Amino acid sequence: MSDLQRPGADWELQFVIAGCAEKRMPVEIVGSGSKRGIGRPVDGAVTITTASLRGISLYEPNELVMSARAGTPLSQVESELATRGQMLPFEPIDLGPATGAAHGSQTIGGVFATNMSGARRIQCGAARDHLIGVKGVNGRAELFQLGGRVMKNVTGYDVTRGLAGSWGTLAVMTEVTFKVIPWPETAATVIYLGLPDDLAIELLSTALTLPVEVSGAIHLQAPVAARLGHPGLRIMGKSVTALRLENFSSAVAGRKQHLKEMLKVYGKALELDHRESLEFWGELRRLSVMPNRPSLLWRISTKPTTAPKLVAAIKRYMPVEVYYDWGGALIWLEVPAADDASTAEIRRVTAIHGGHATLIRAEPAVRAAVEVFQPLDPGLERLTRGLKAAFDPAGILNPGRMYANL
């Protein structure tokens, strides 16, 4: 059992990190620990949690900006935003249910440190796009503050955004500042049933090229759709292709008609109203259609048009169950458990079709043995090592979390 440190102030965190750096003692960095089971396992002599660094330090609804200490629960951030009719634009995904951790426990720091965005990413951008300021401590125990609280800011390099998705390997964030947006007045969902993958992605692409601001575009293969909570959709035994529109009520109504008209060749559309839409997209956000099982879960980023081909190519090697998000640009791929996580096949196919593959769910021994993140080209590997050394020369922060010897 490693030594657990819960710094309650920036200086305490600096003190702990300085001590570990001096002794070259590896440190595991966690928020609530909900994503501890993702990435390569870290064997830290010390665990630092940001859980005691909590609280919303600034909220200006009229400027669409909020700052929160890194350990603030996401649920607290979202309920505070909801009191003023606002939300996080990128709809952060909750990997808890899919990876066997608790649902709804992640911290706001963890959201940005892993850059996990949900369905609205196609319309509004990723977590990293909304991160505008950060305060943190690097592996040299230096406290730094970059970016700020204004959304237009090009003063100095954009290190703030550069820390998004670095999984605690460069610095421990202590406070994040981010952009928010108003909740749309209403949401509606248009659903098509029974389309094969290639036709479904074609439909999603067509919808995304129309000026109706589709804010969610997903396709669930039939076995995945059978896990939906919505009773009508669950029992159909068919694939589900869904598009979300969000706006003022009158705009949604007009745009929905336009959309259905343009997509009528794909068959008759079902519709979910506002309340049903919230439930449907809420389920997807919790990834509850990919429940925690012994099977492997991969996450592949690719071009929408190549996504069905990539999936078909993997299917030649193993059974697959797929949830396409982001209009096909993101593939959640469930495949049977294997000691090598089927890495060779999946990486080879991804390389042929183009994209990045990340292993999200596998036994710790498997995640320790294979490359969990997309392997780097030599040029990027050199830059990656350089960046790690610039922030954390002793290599103490989450060592090995992203790459085996880094």
Place this chain on the structure above:
Amino acid sequence: MPANTCNRRMTVTIRYRLEHPIAVLLSKSMTAIGGAAILNFCTRRAAHLNFLKLEPPMTLSRMPEPDRTVLDRSEAIIGELVALLGADGIISREEGRRAFEADALTAYRQPPLAVALPRTTEDVSKLLKYCRQAGVKVVPRGAGTSLCGGATPTADSIVIGTSRMNSVLETDFVNRTITVQTGITNLAITDAVSAEGFFYAPDPSSQLACTLGGNLAMNSGGAHCLKYGVTTNNVLGLKMVLMDGEIVEINGPYLDSGGYDFMALVIGSEGQFGIITEATLKIIPRMPFARPVMLGFSSCEAAGQCVAAIIGSGIIPVAIEYMDKPAIAVAEAFAKAGYPLDVEALLIVEVEGFEDEIDRLLRAITDIARNFDPQVVEASTSTEHSDRIWKGRKAAFGAMGRISDYYCMDGTIPLARLPEVLSRIGEICAEKRLKVANVFHAGDGNLHPLILFNANDPDEAIRAEQAGAEILKLCVAVGGCLTGEHGVGIEKRDLMDIQFSPSDLAVQMRIKSIFDPHWLLNPGKVFPLPAQELGEQSAADEAA
């Protein structure tokens, strides 16, 4: 006349600089350089006064001393460059180099050692590999529209211009991306996709001339950022040449990157990390219609509160532009846009969507505005009407330039502080006996005070520069930043330590050293010069 004027300017400027926090460091370095170099710099500039009608304010942000060993090898270096690219790709004659001596921050002029105009990524790779081996500094340049000196050369540097690399490589409407070479102009990107109903969102006001490469270097914004974000939010992948000639591809036509977010670091690095030669960008379906409403108020407080109320109500317009009384007067005199001349503040709020949605949104916005006692409410009713309303705003900077020289600032502030910031800006300029007009991207807090001065009056020019620095310090003090969209360049590099602590700067400079360990790329920009010298030194130490 030139020498006298120059000396007087120098004296005053030096006195001002001595009040600056890092003046001590600067003056020490200046002693080391010796008076002769300064005088030389000054005389050379004075020679220009004869040719230039307008001379922006004289500043004394020192540029790094040219490397003698490089200057002594000029002939040989040019020979090597010609061998790499052919005589057609290299400009080495005096009059040719002079065309590249400055960008839009014309106070700084220095012809480079030579200019190289590559056609391909491989050309850029050959050039950088050679420059790295020969220890020659490199200044990347797009169209040279930087307002902060982002492309100002040094005497010992090679300018690498991207003007011949302006092709569209691939448009992919189904996947909604375009891949281009970075010498393409910003507007040409939208032109390449508009027939299919798409556009590329970032739209800096120089979009007719500025290149994508420059936009990437500065992470440029524009009037539509409130809804669509800035450059970094609209790029998917980059191909970049590092200083040692290595070509790296960062991400690709995918929404998520595989490892660290190098794209975030590279975009906005002001040409100091490498030369980006190709980029894959997001293109967005254009909304069918867009129309503005014009709202005039009797106080800047009322206008500011109205902006806050619109955003707070859940409406995100595509643009909210603000002009104060002096700006309105100048824009109206020039563009005859029909602006009211008796209001203290004018807002132009634009929304987009389908026709019936626009009517509804404009009604909602005017209803909100009525709570703040507007003197004028005028919603556009036609395309011609919209064009007329925008004409004044778009012409504001040019119109101002016709009546006076001006110094355009670019700070960002939290919206709630607008009234106090505007009144303080008024006081700062009054103390310096200068007039100021304010143009403001109100939706995102990006303020552009235009400080009016007479460039032929050296004392006034210096007062304008002092007022500008005071205003930027004010922006930082109220929780904003030094630059919202223009970049740091030379212009604001000596103010960086107002916004950043030494460790904040160190974190940034170490990243520079990863990409460019010998600090050869775009020298003299972004960081205070003494800090740059320290950074260079410590990178060299760590390498050793």
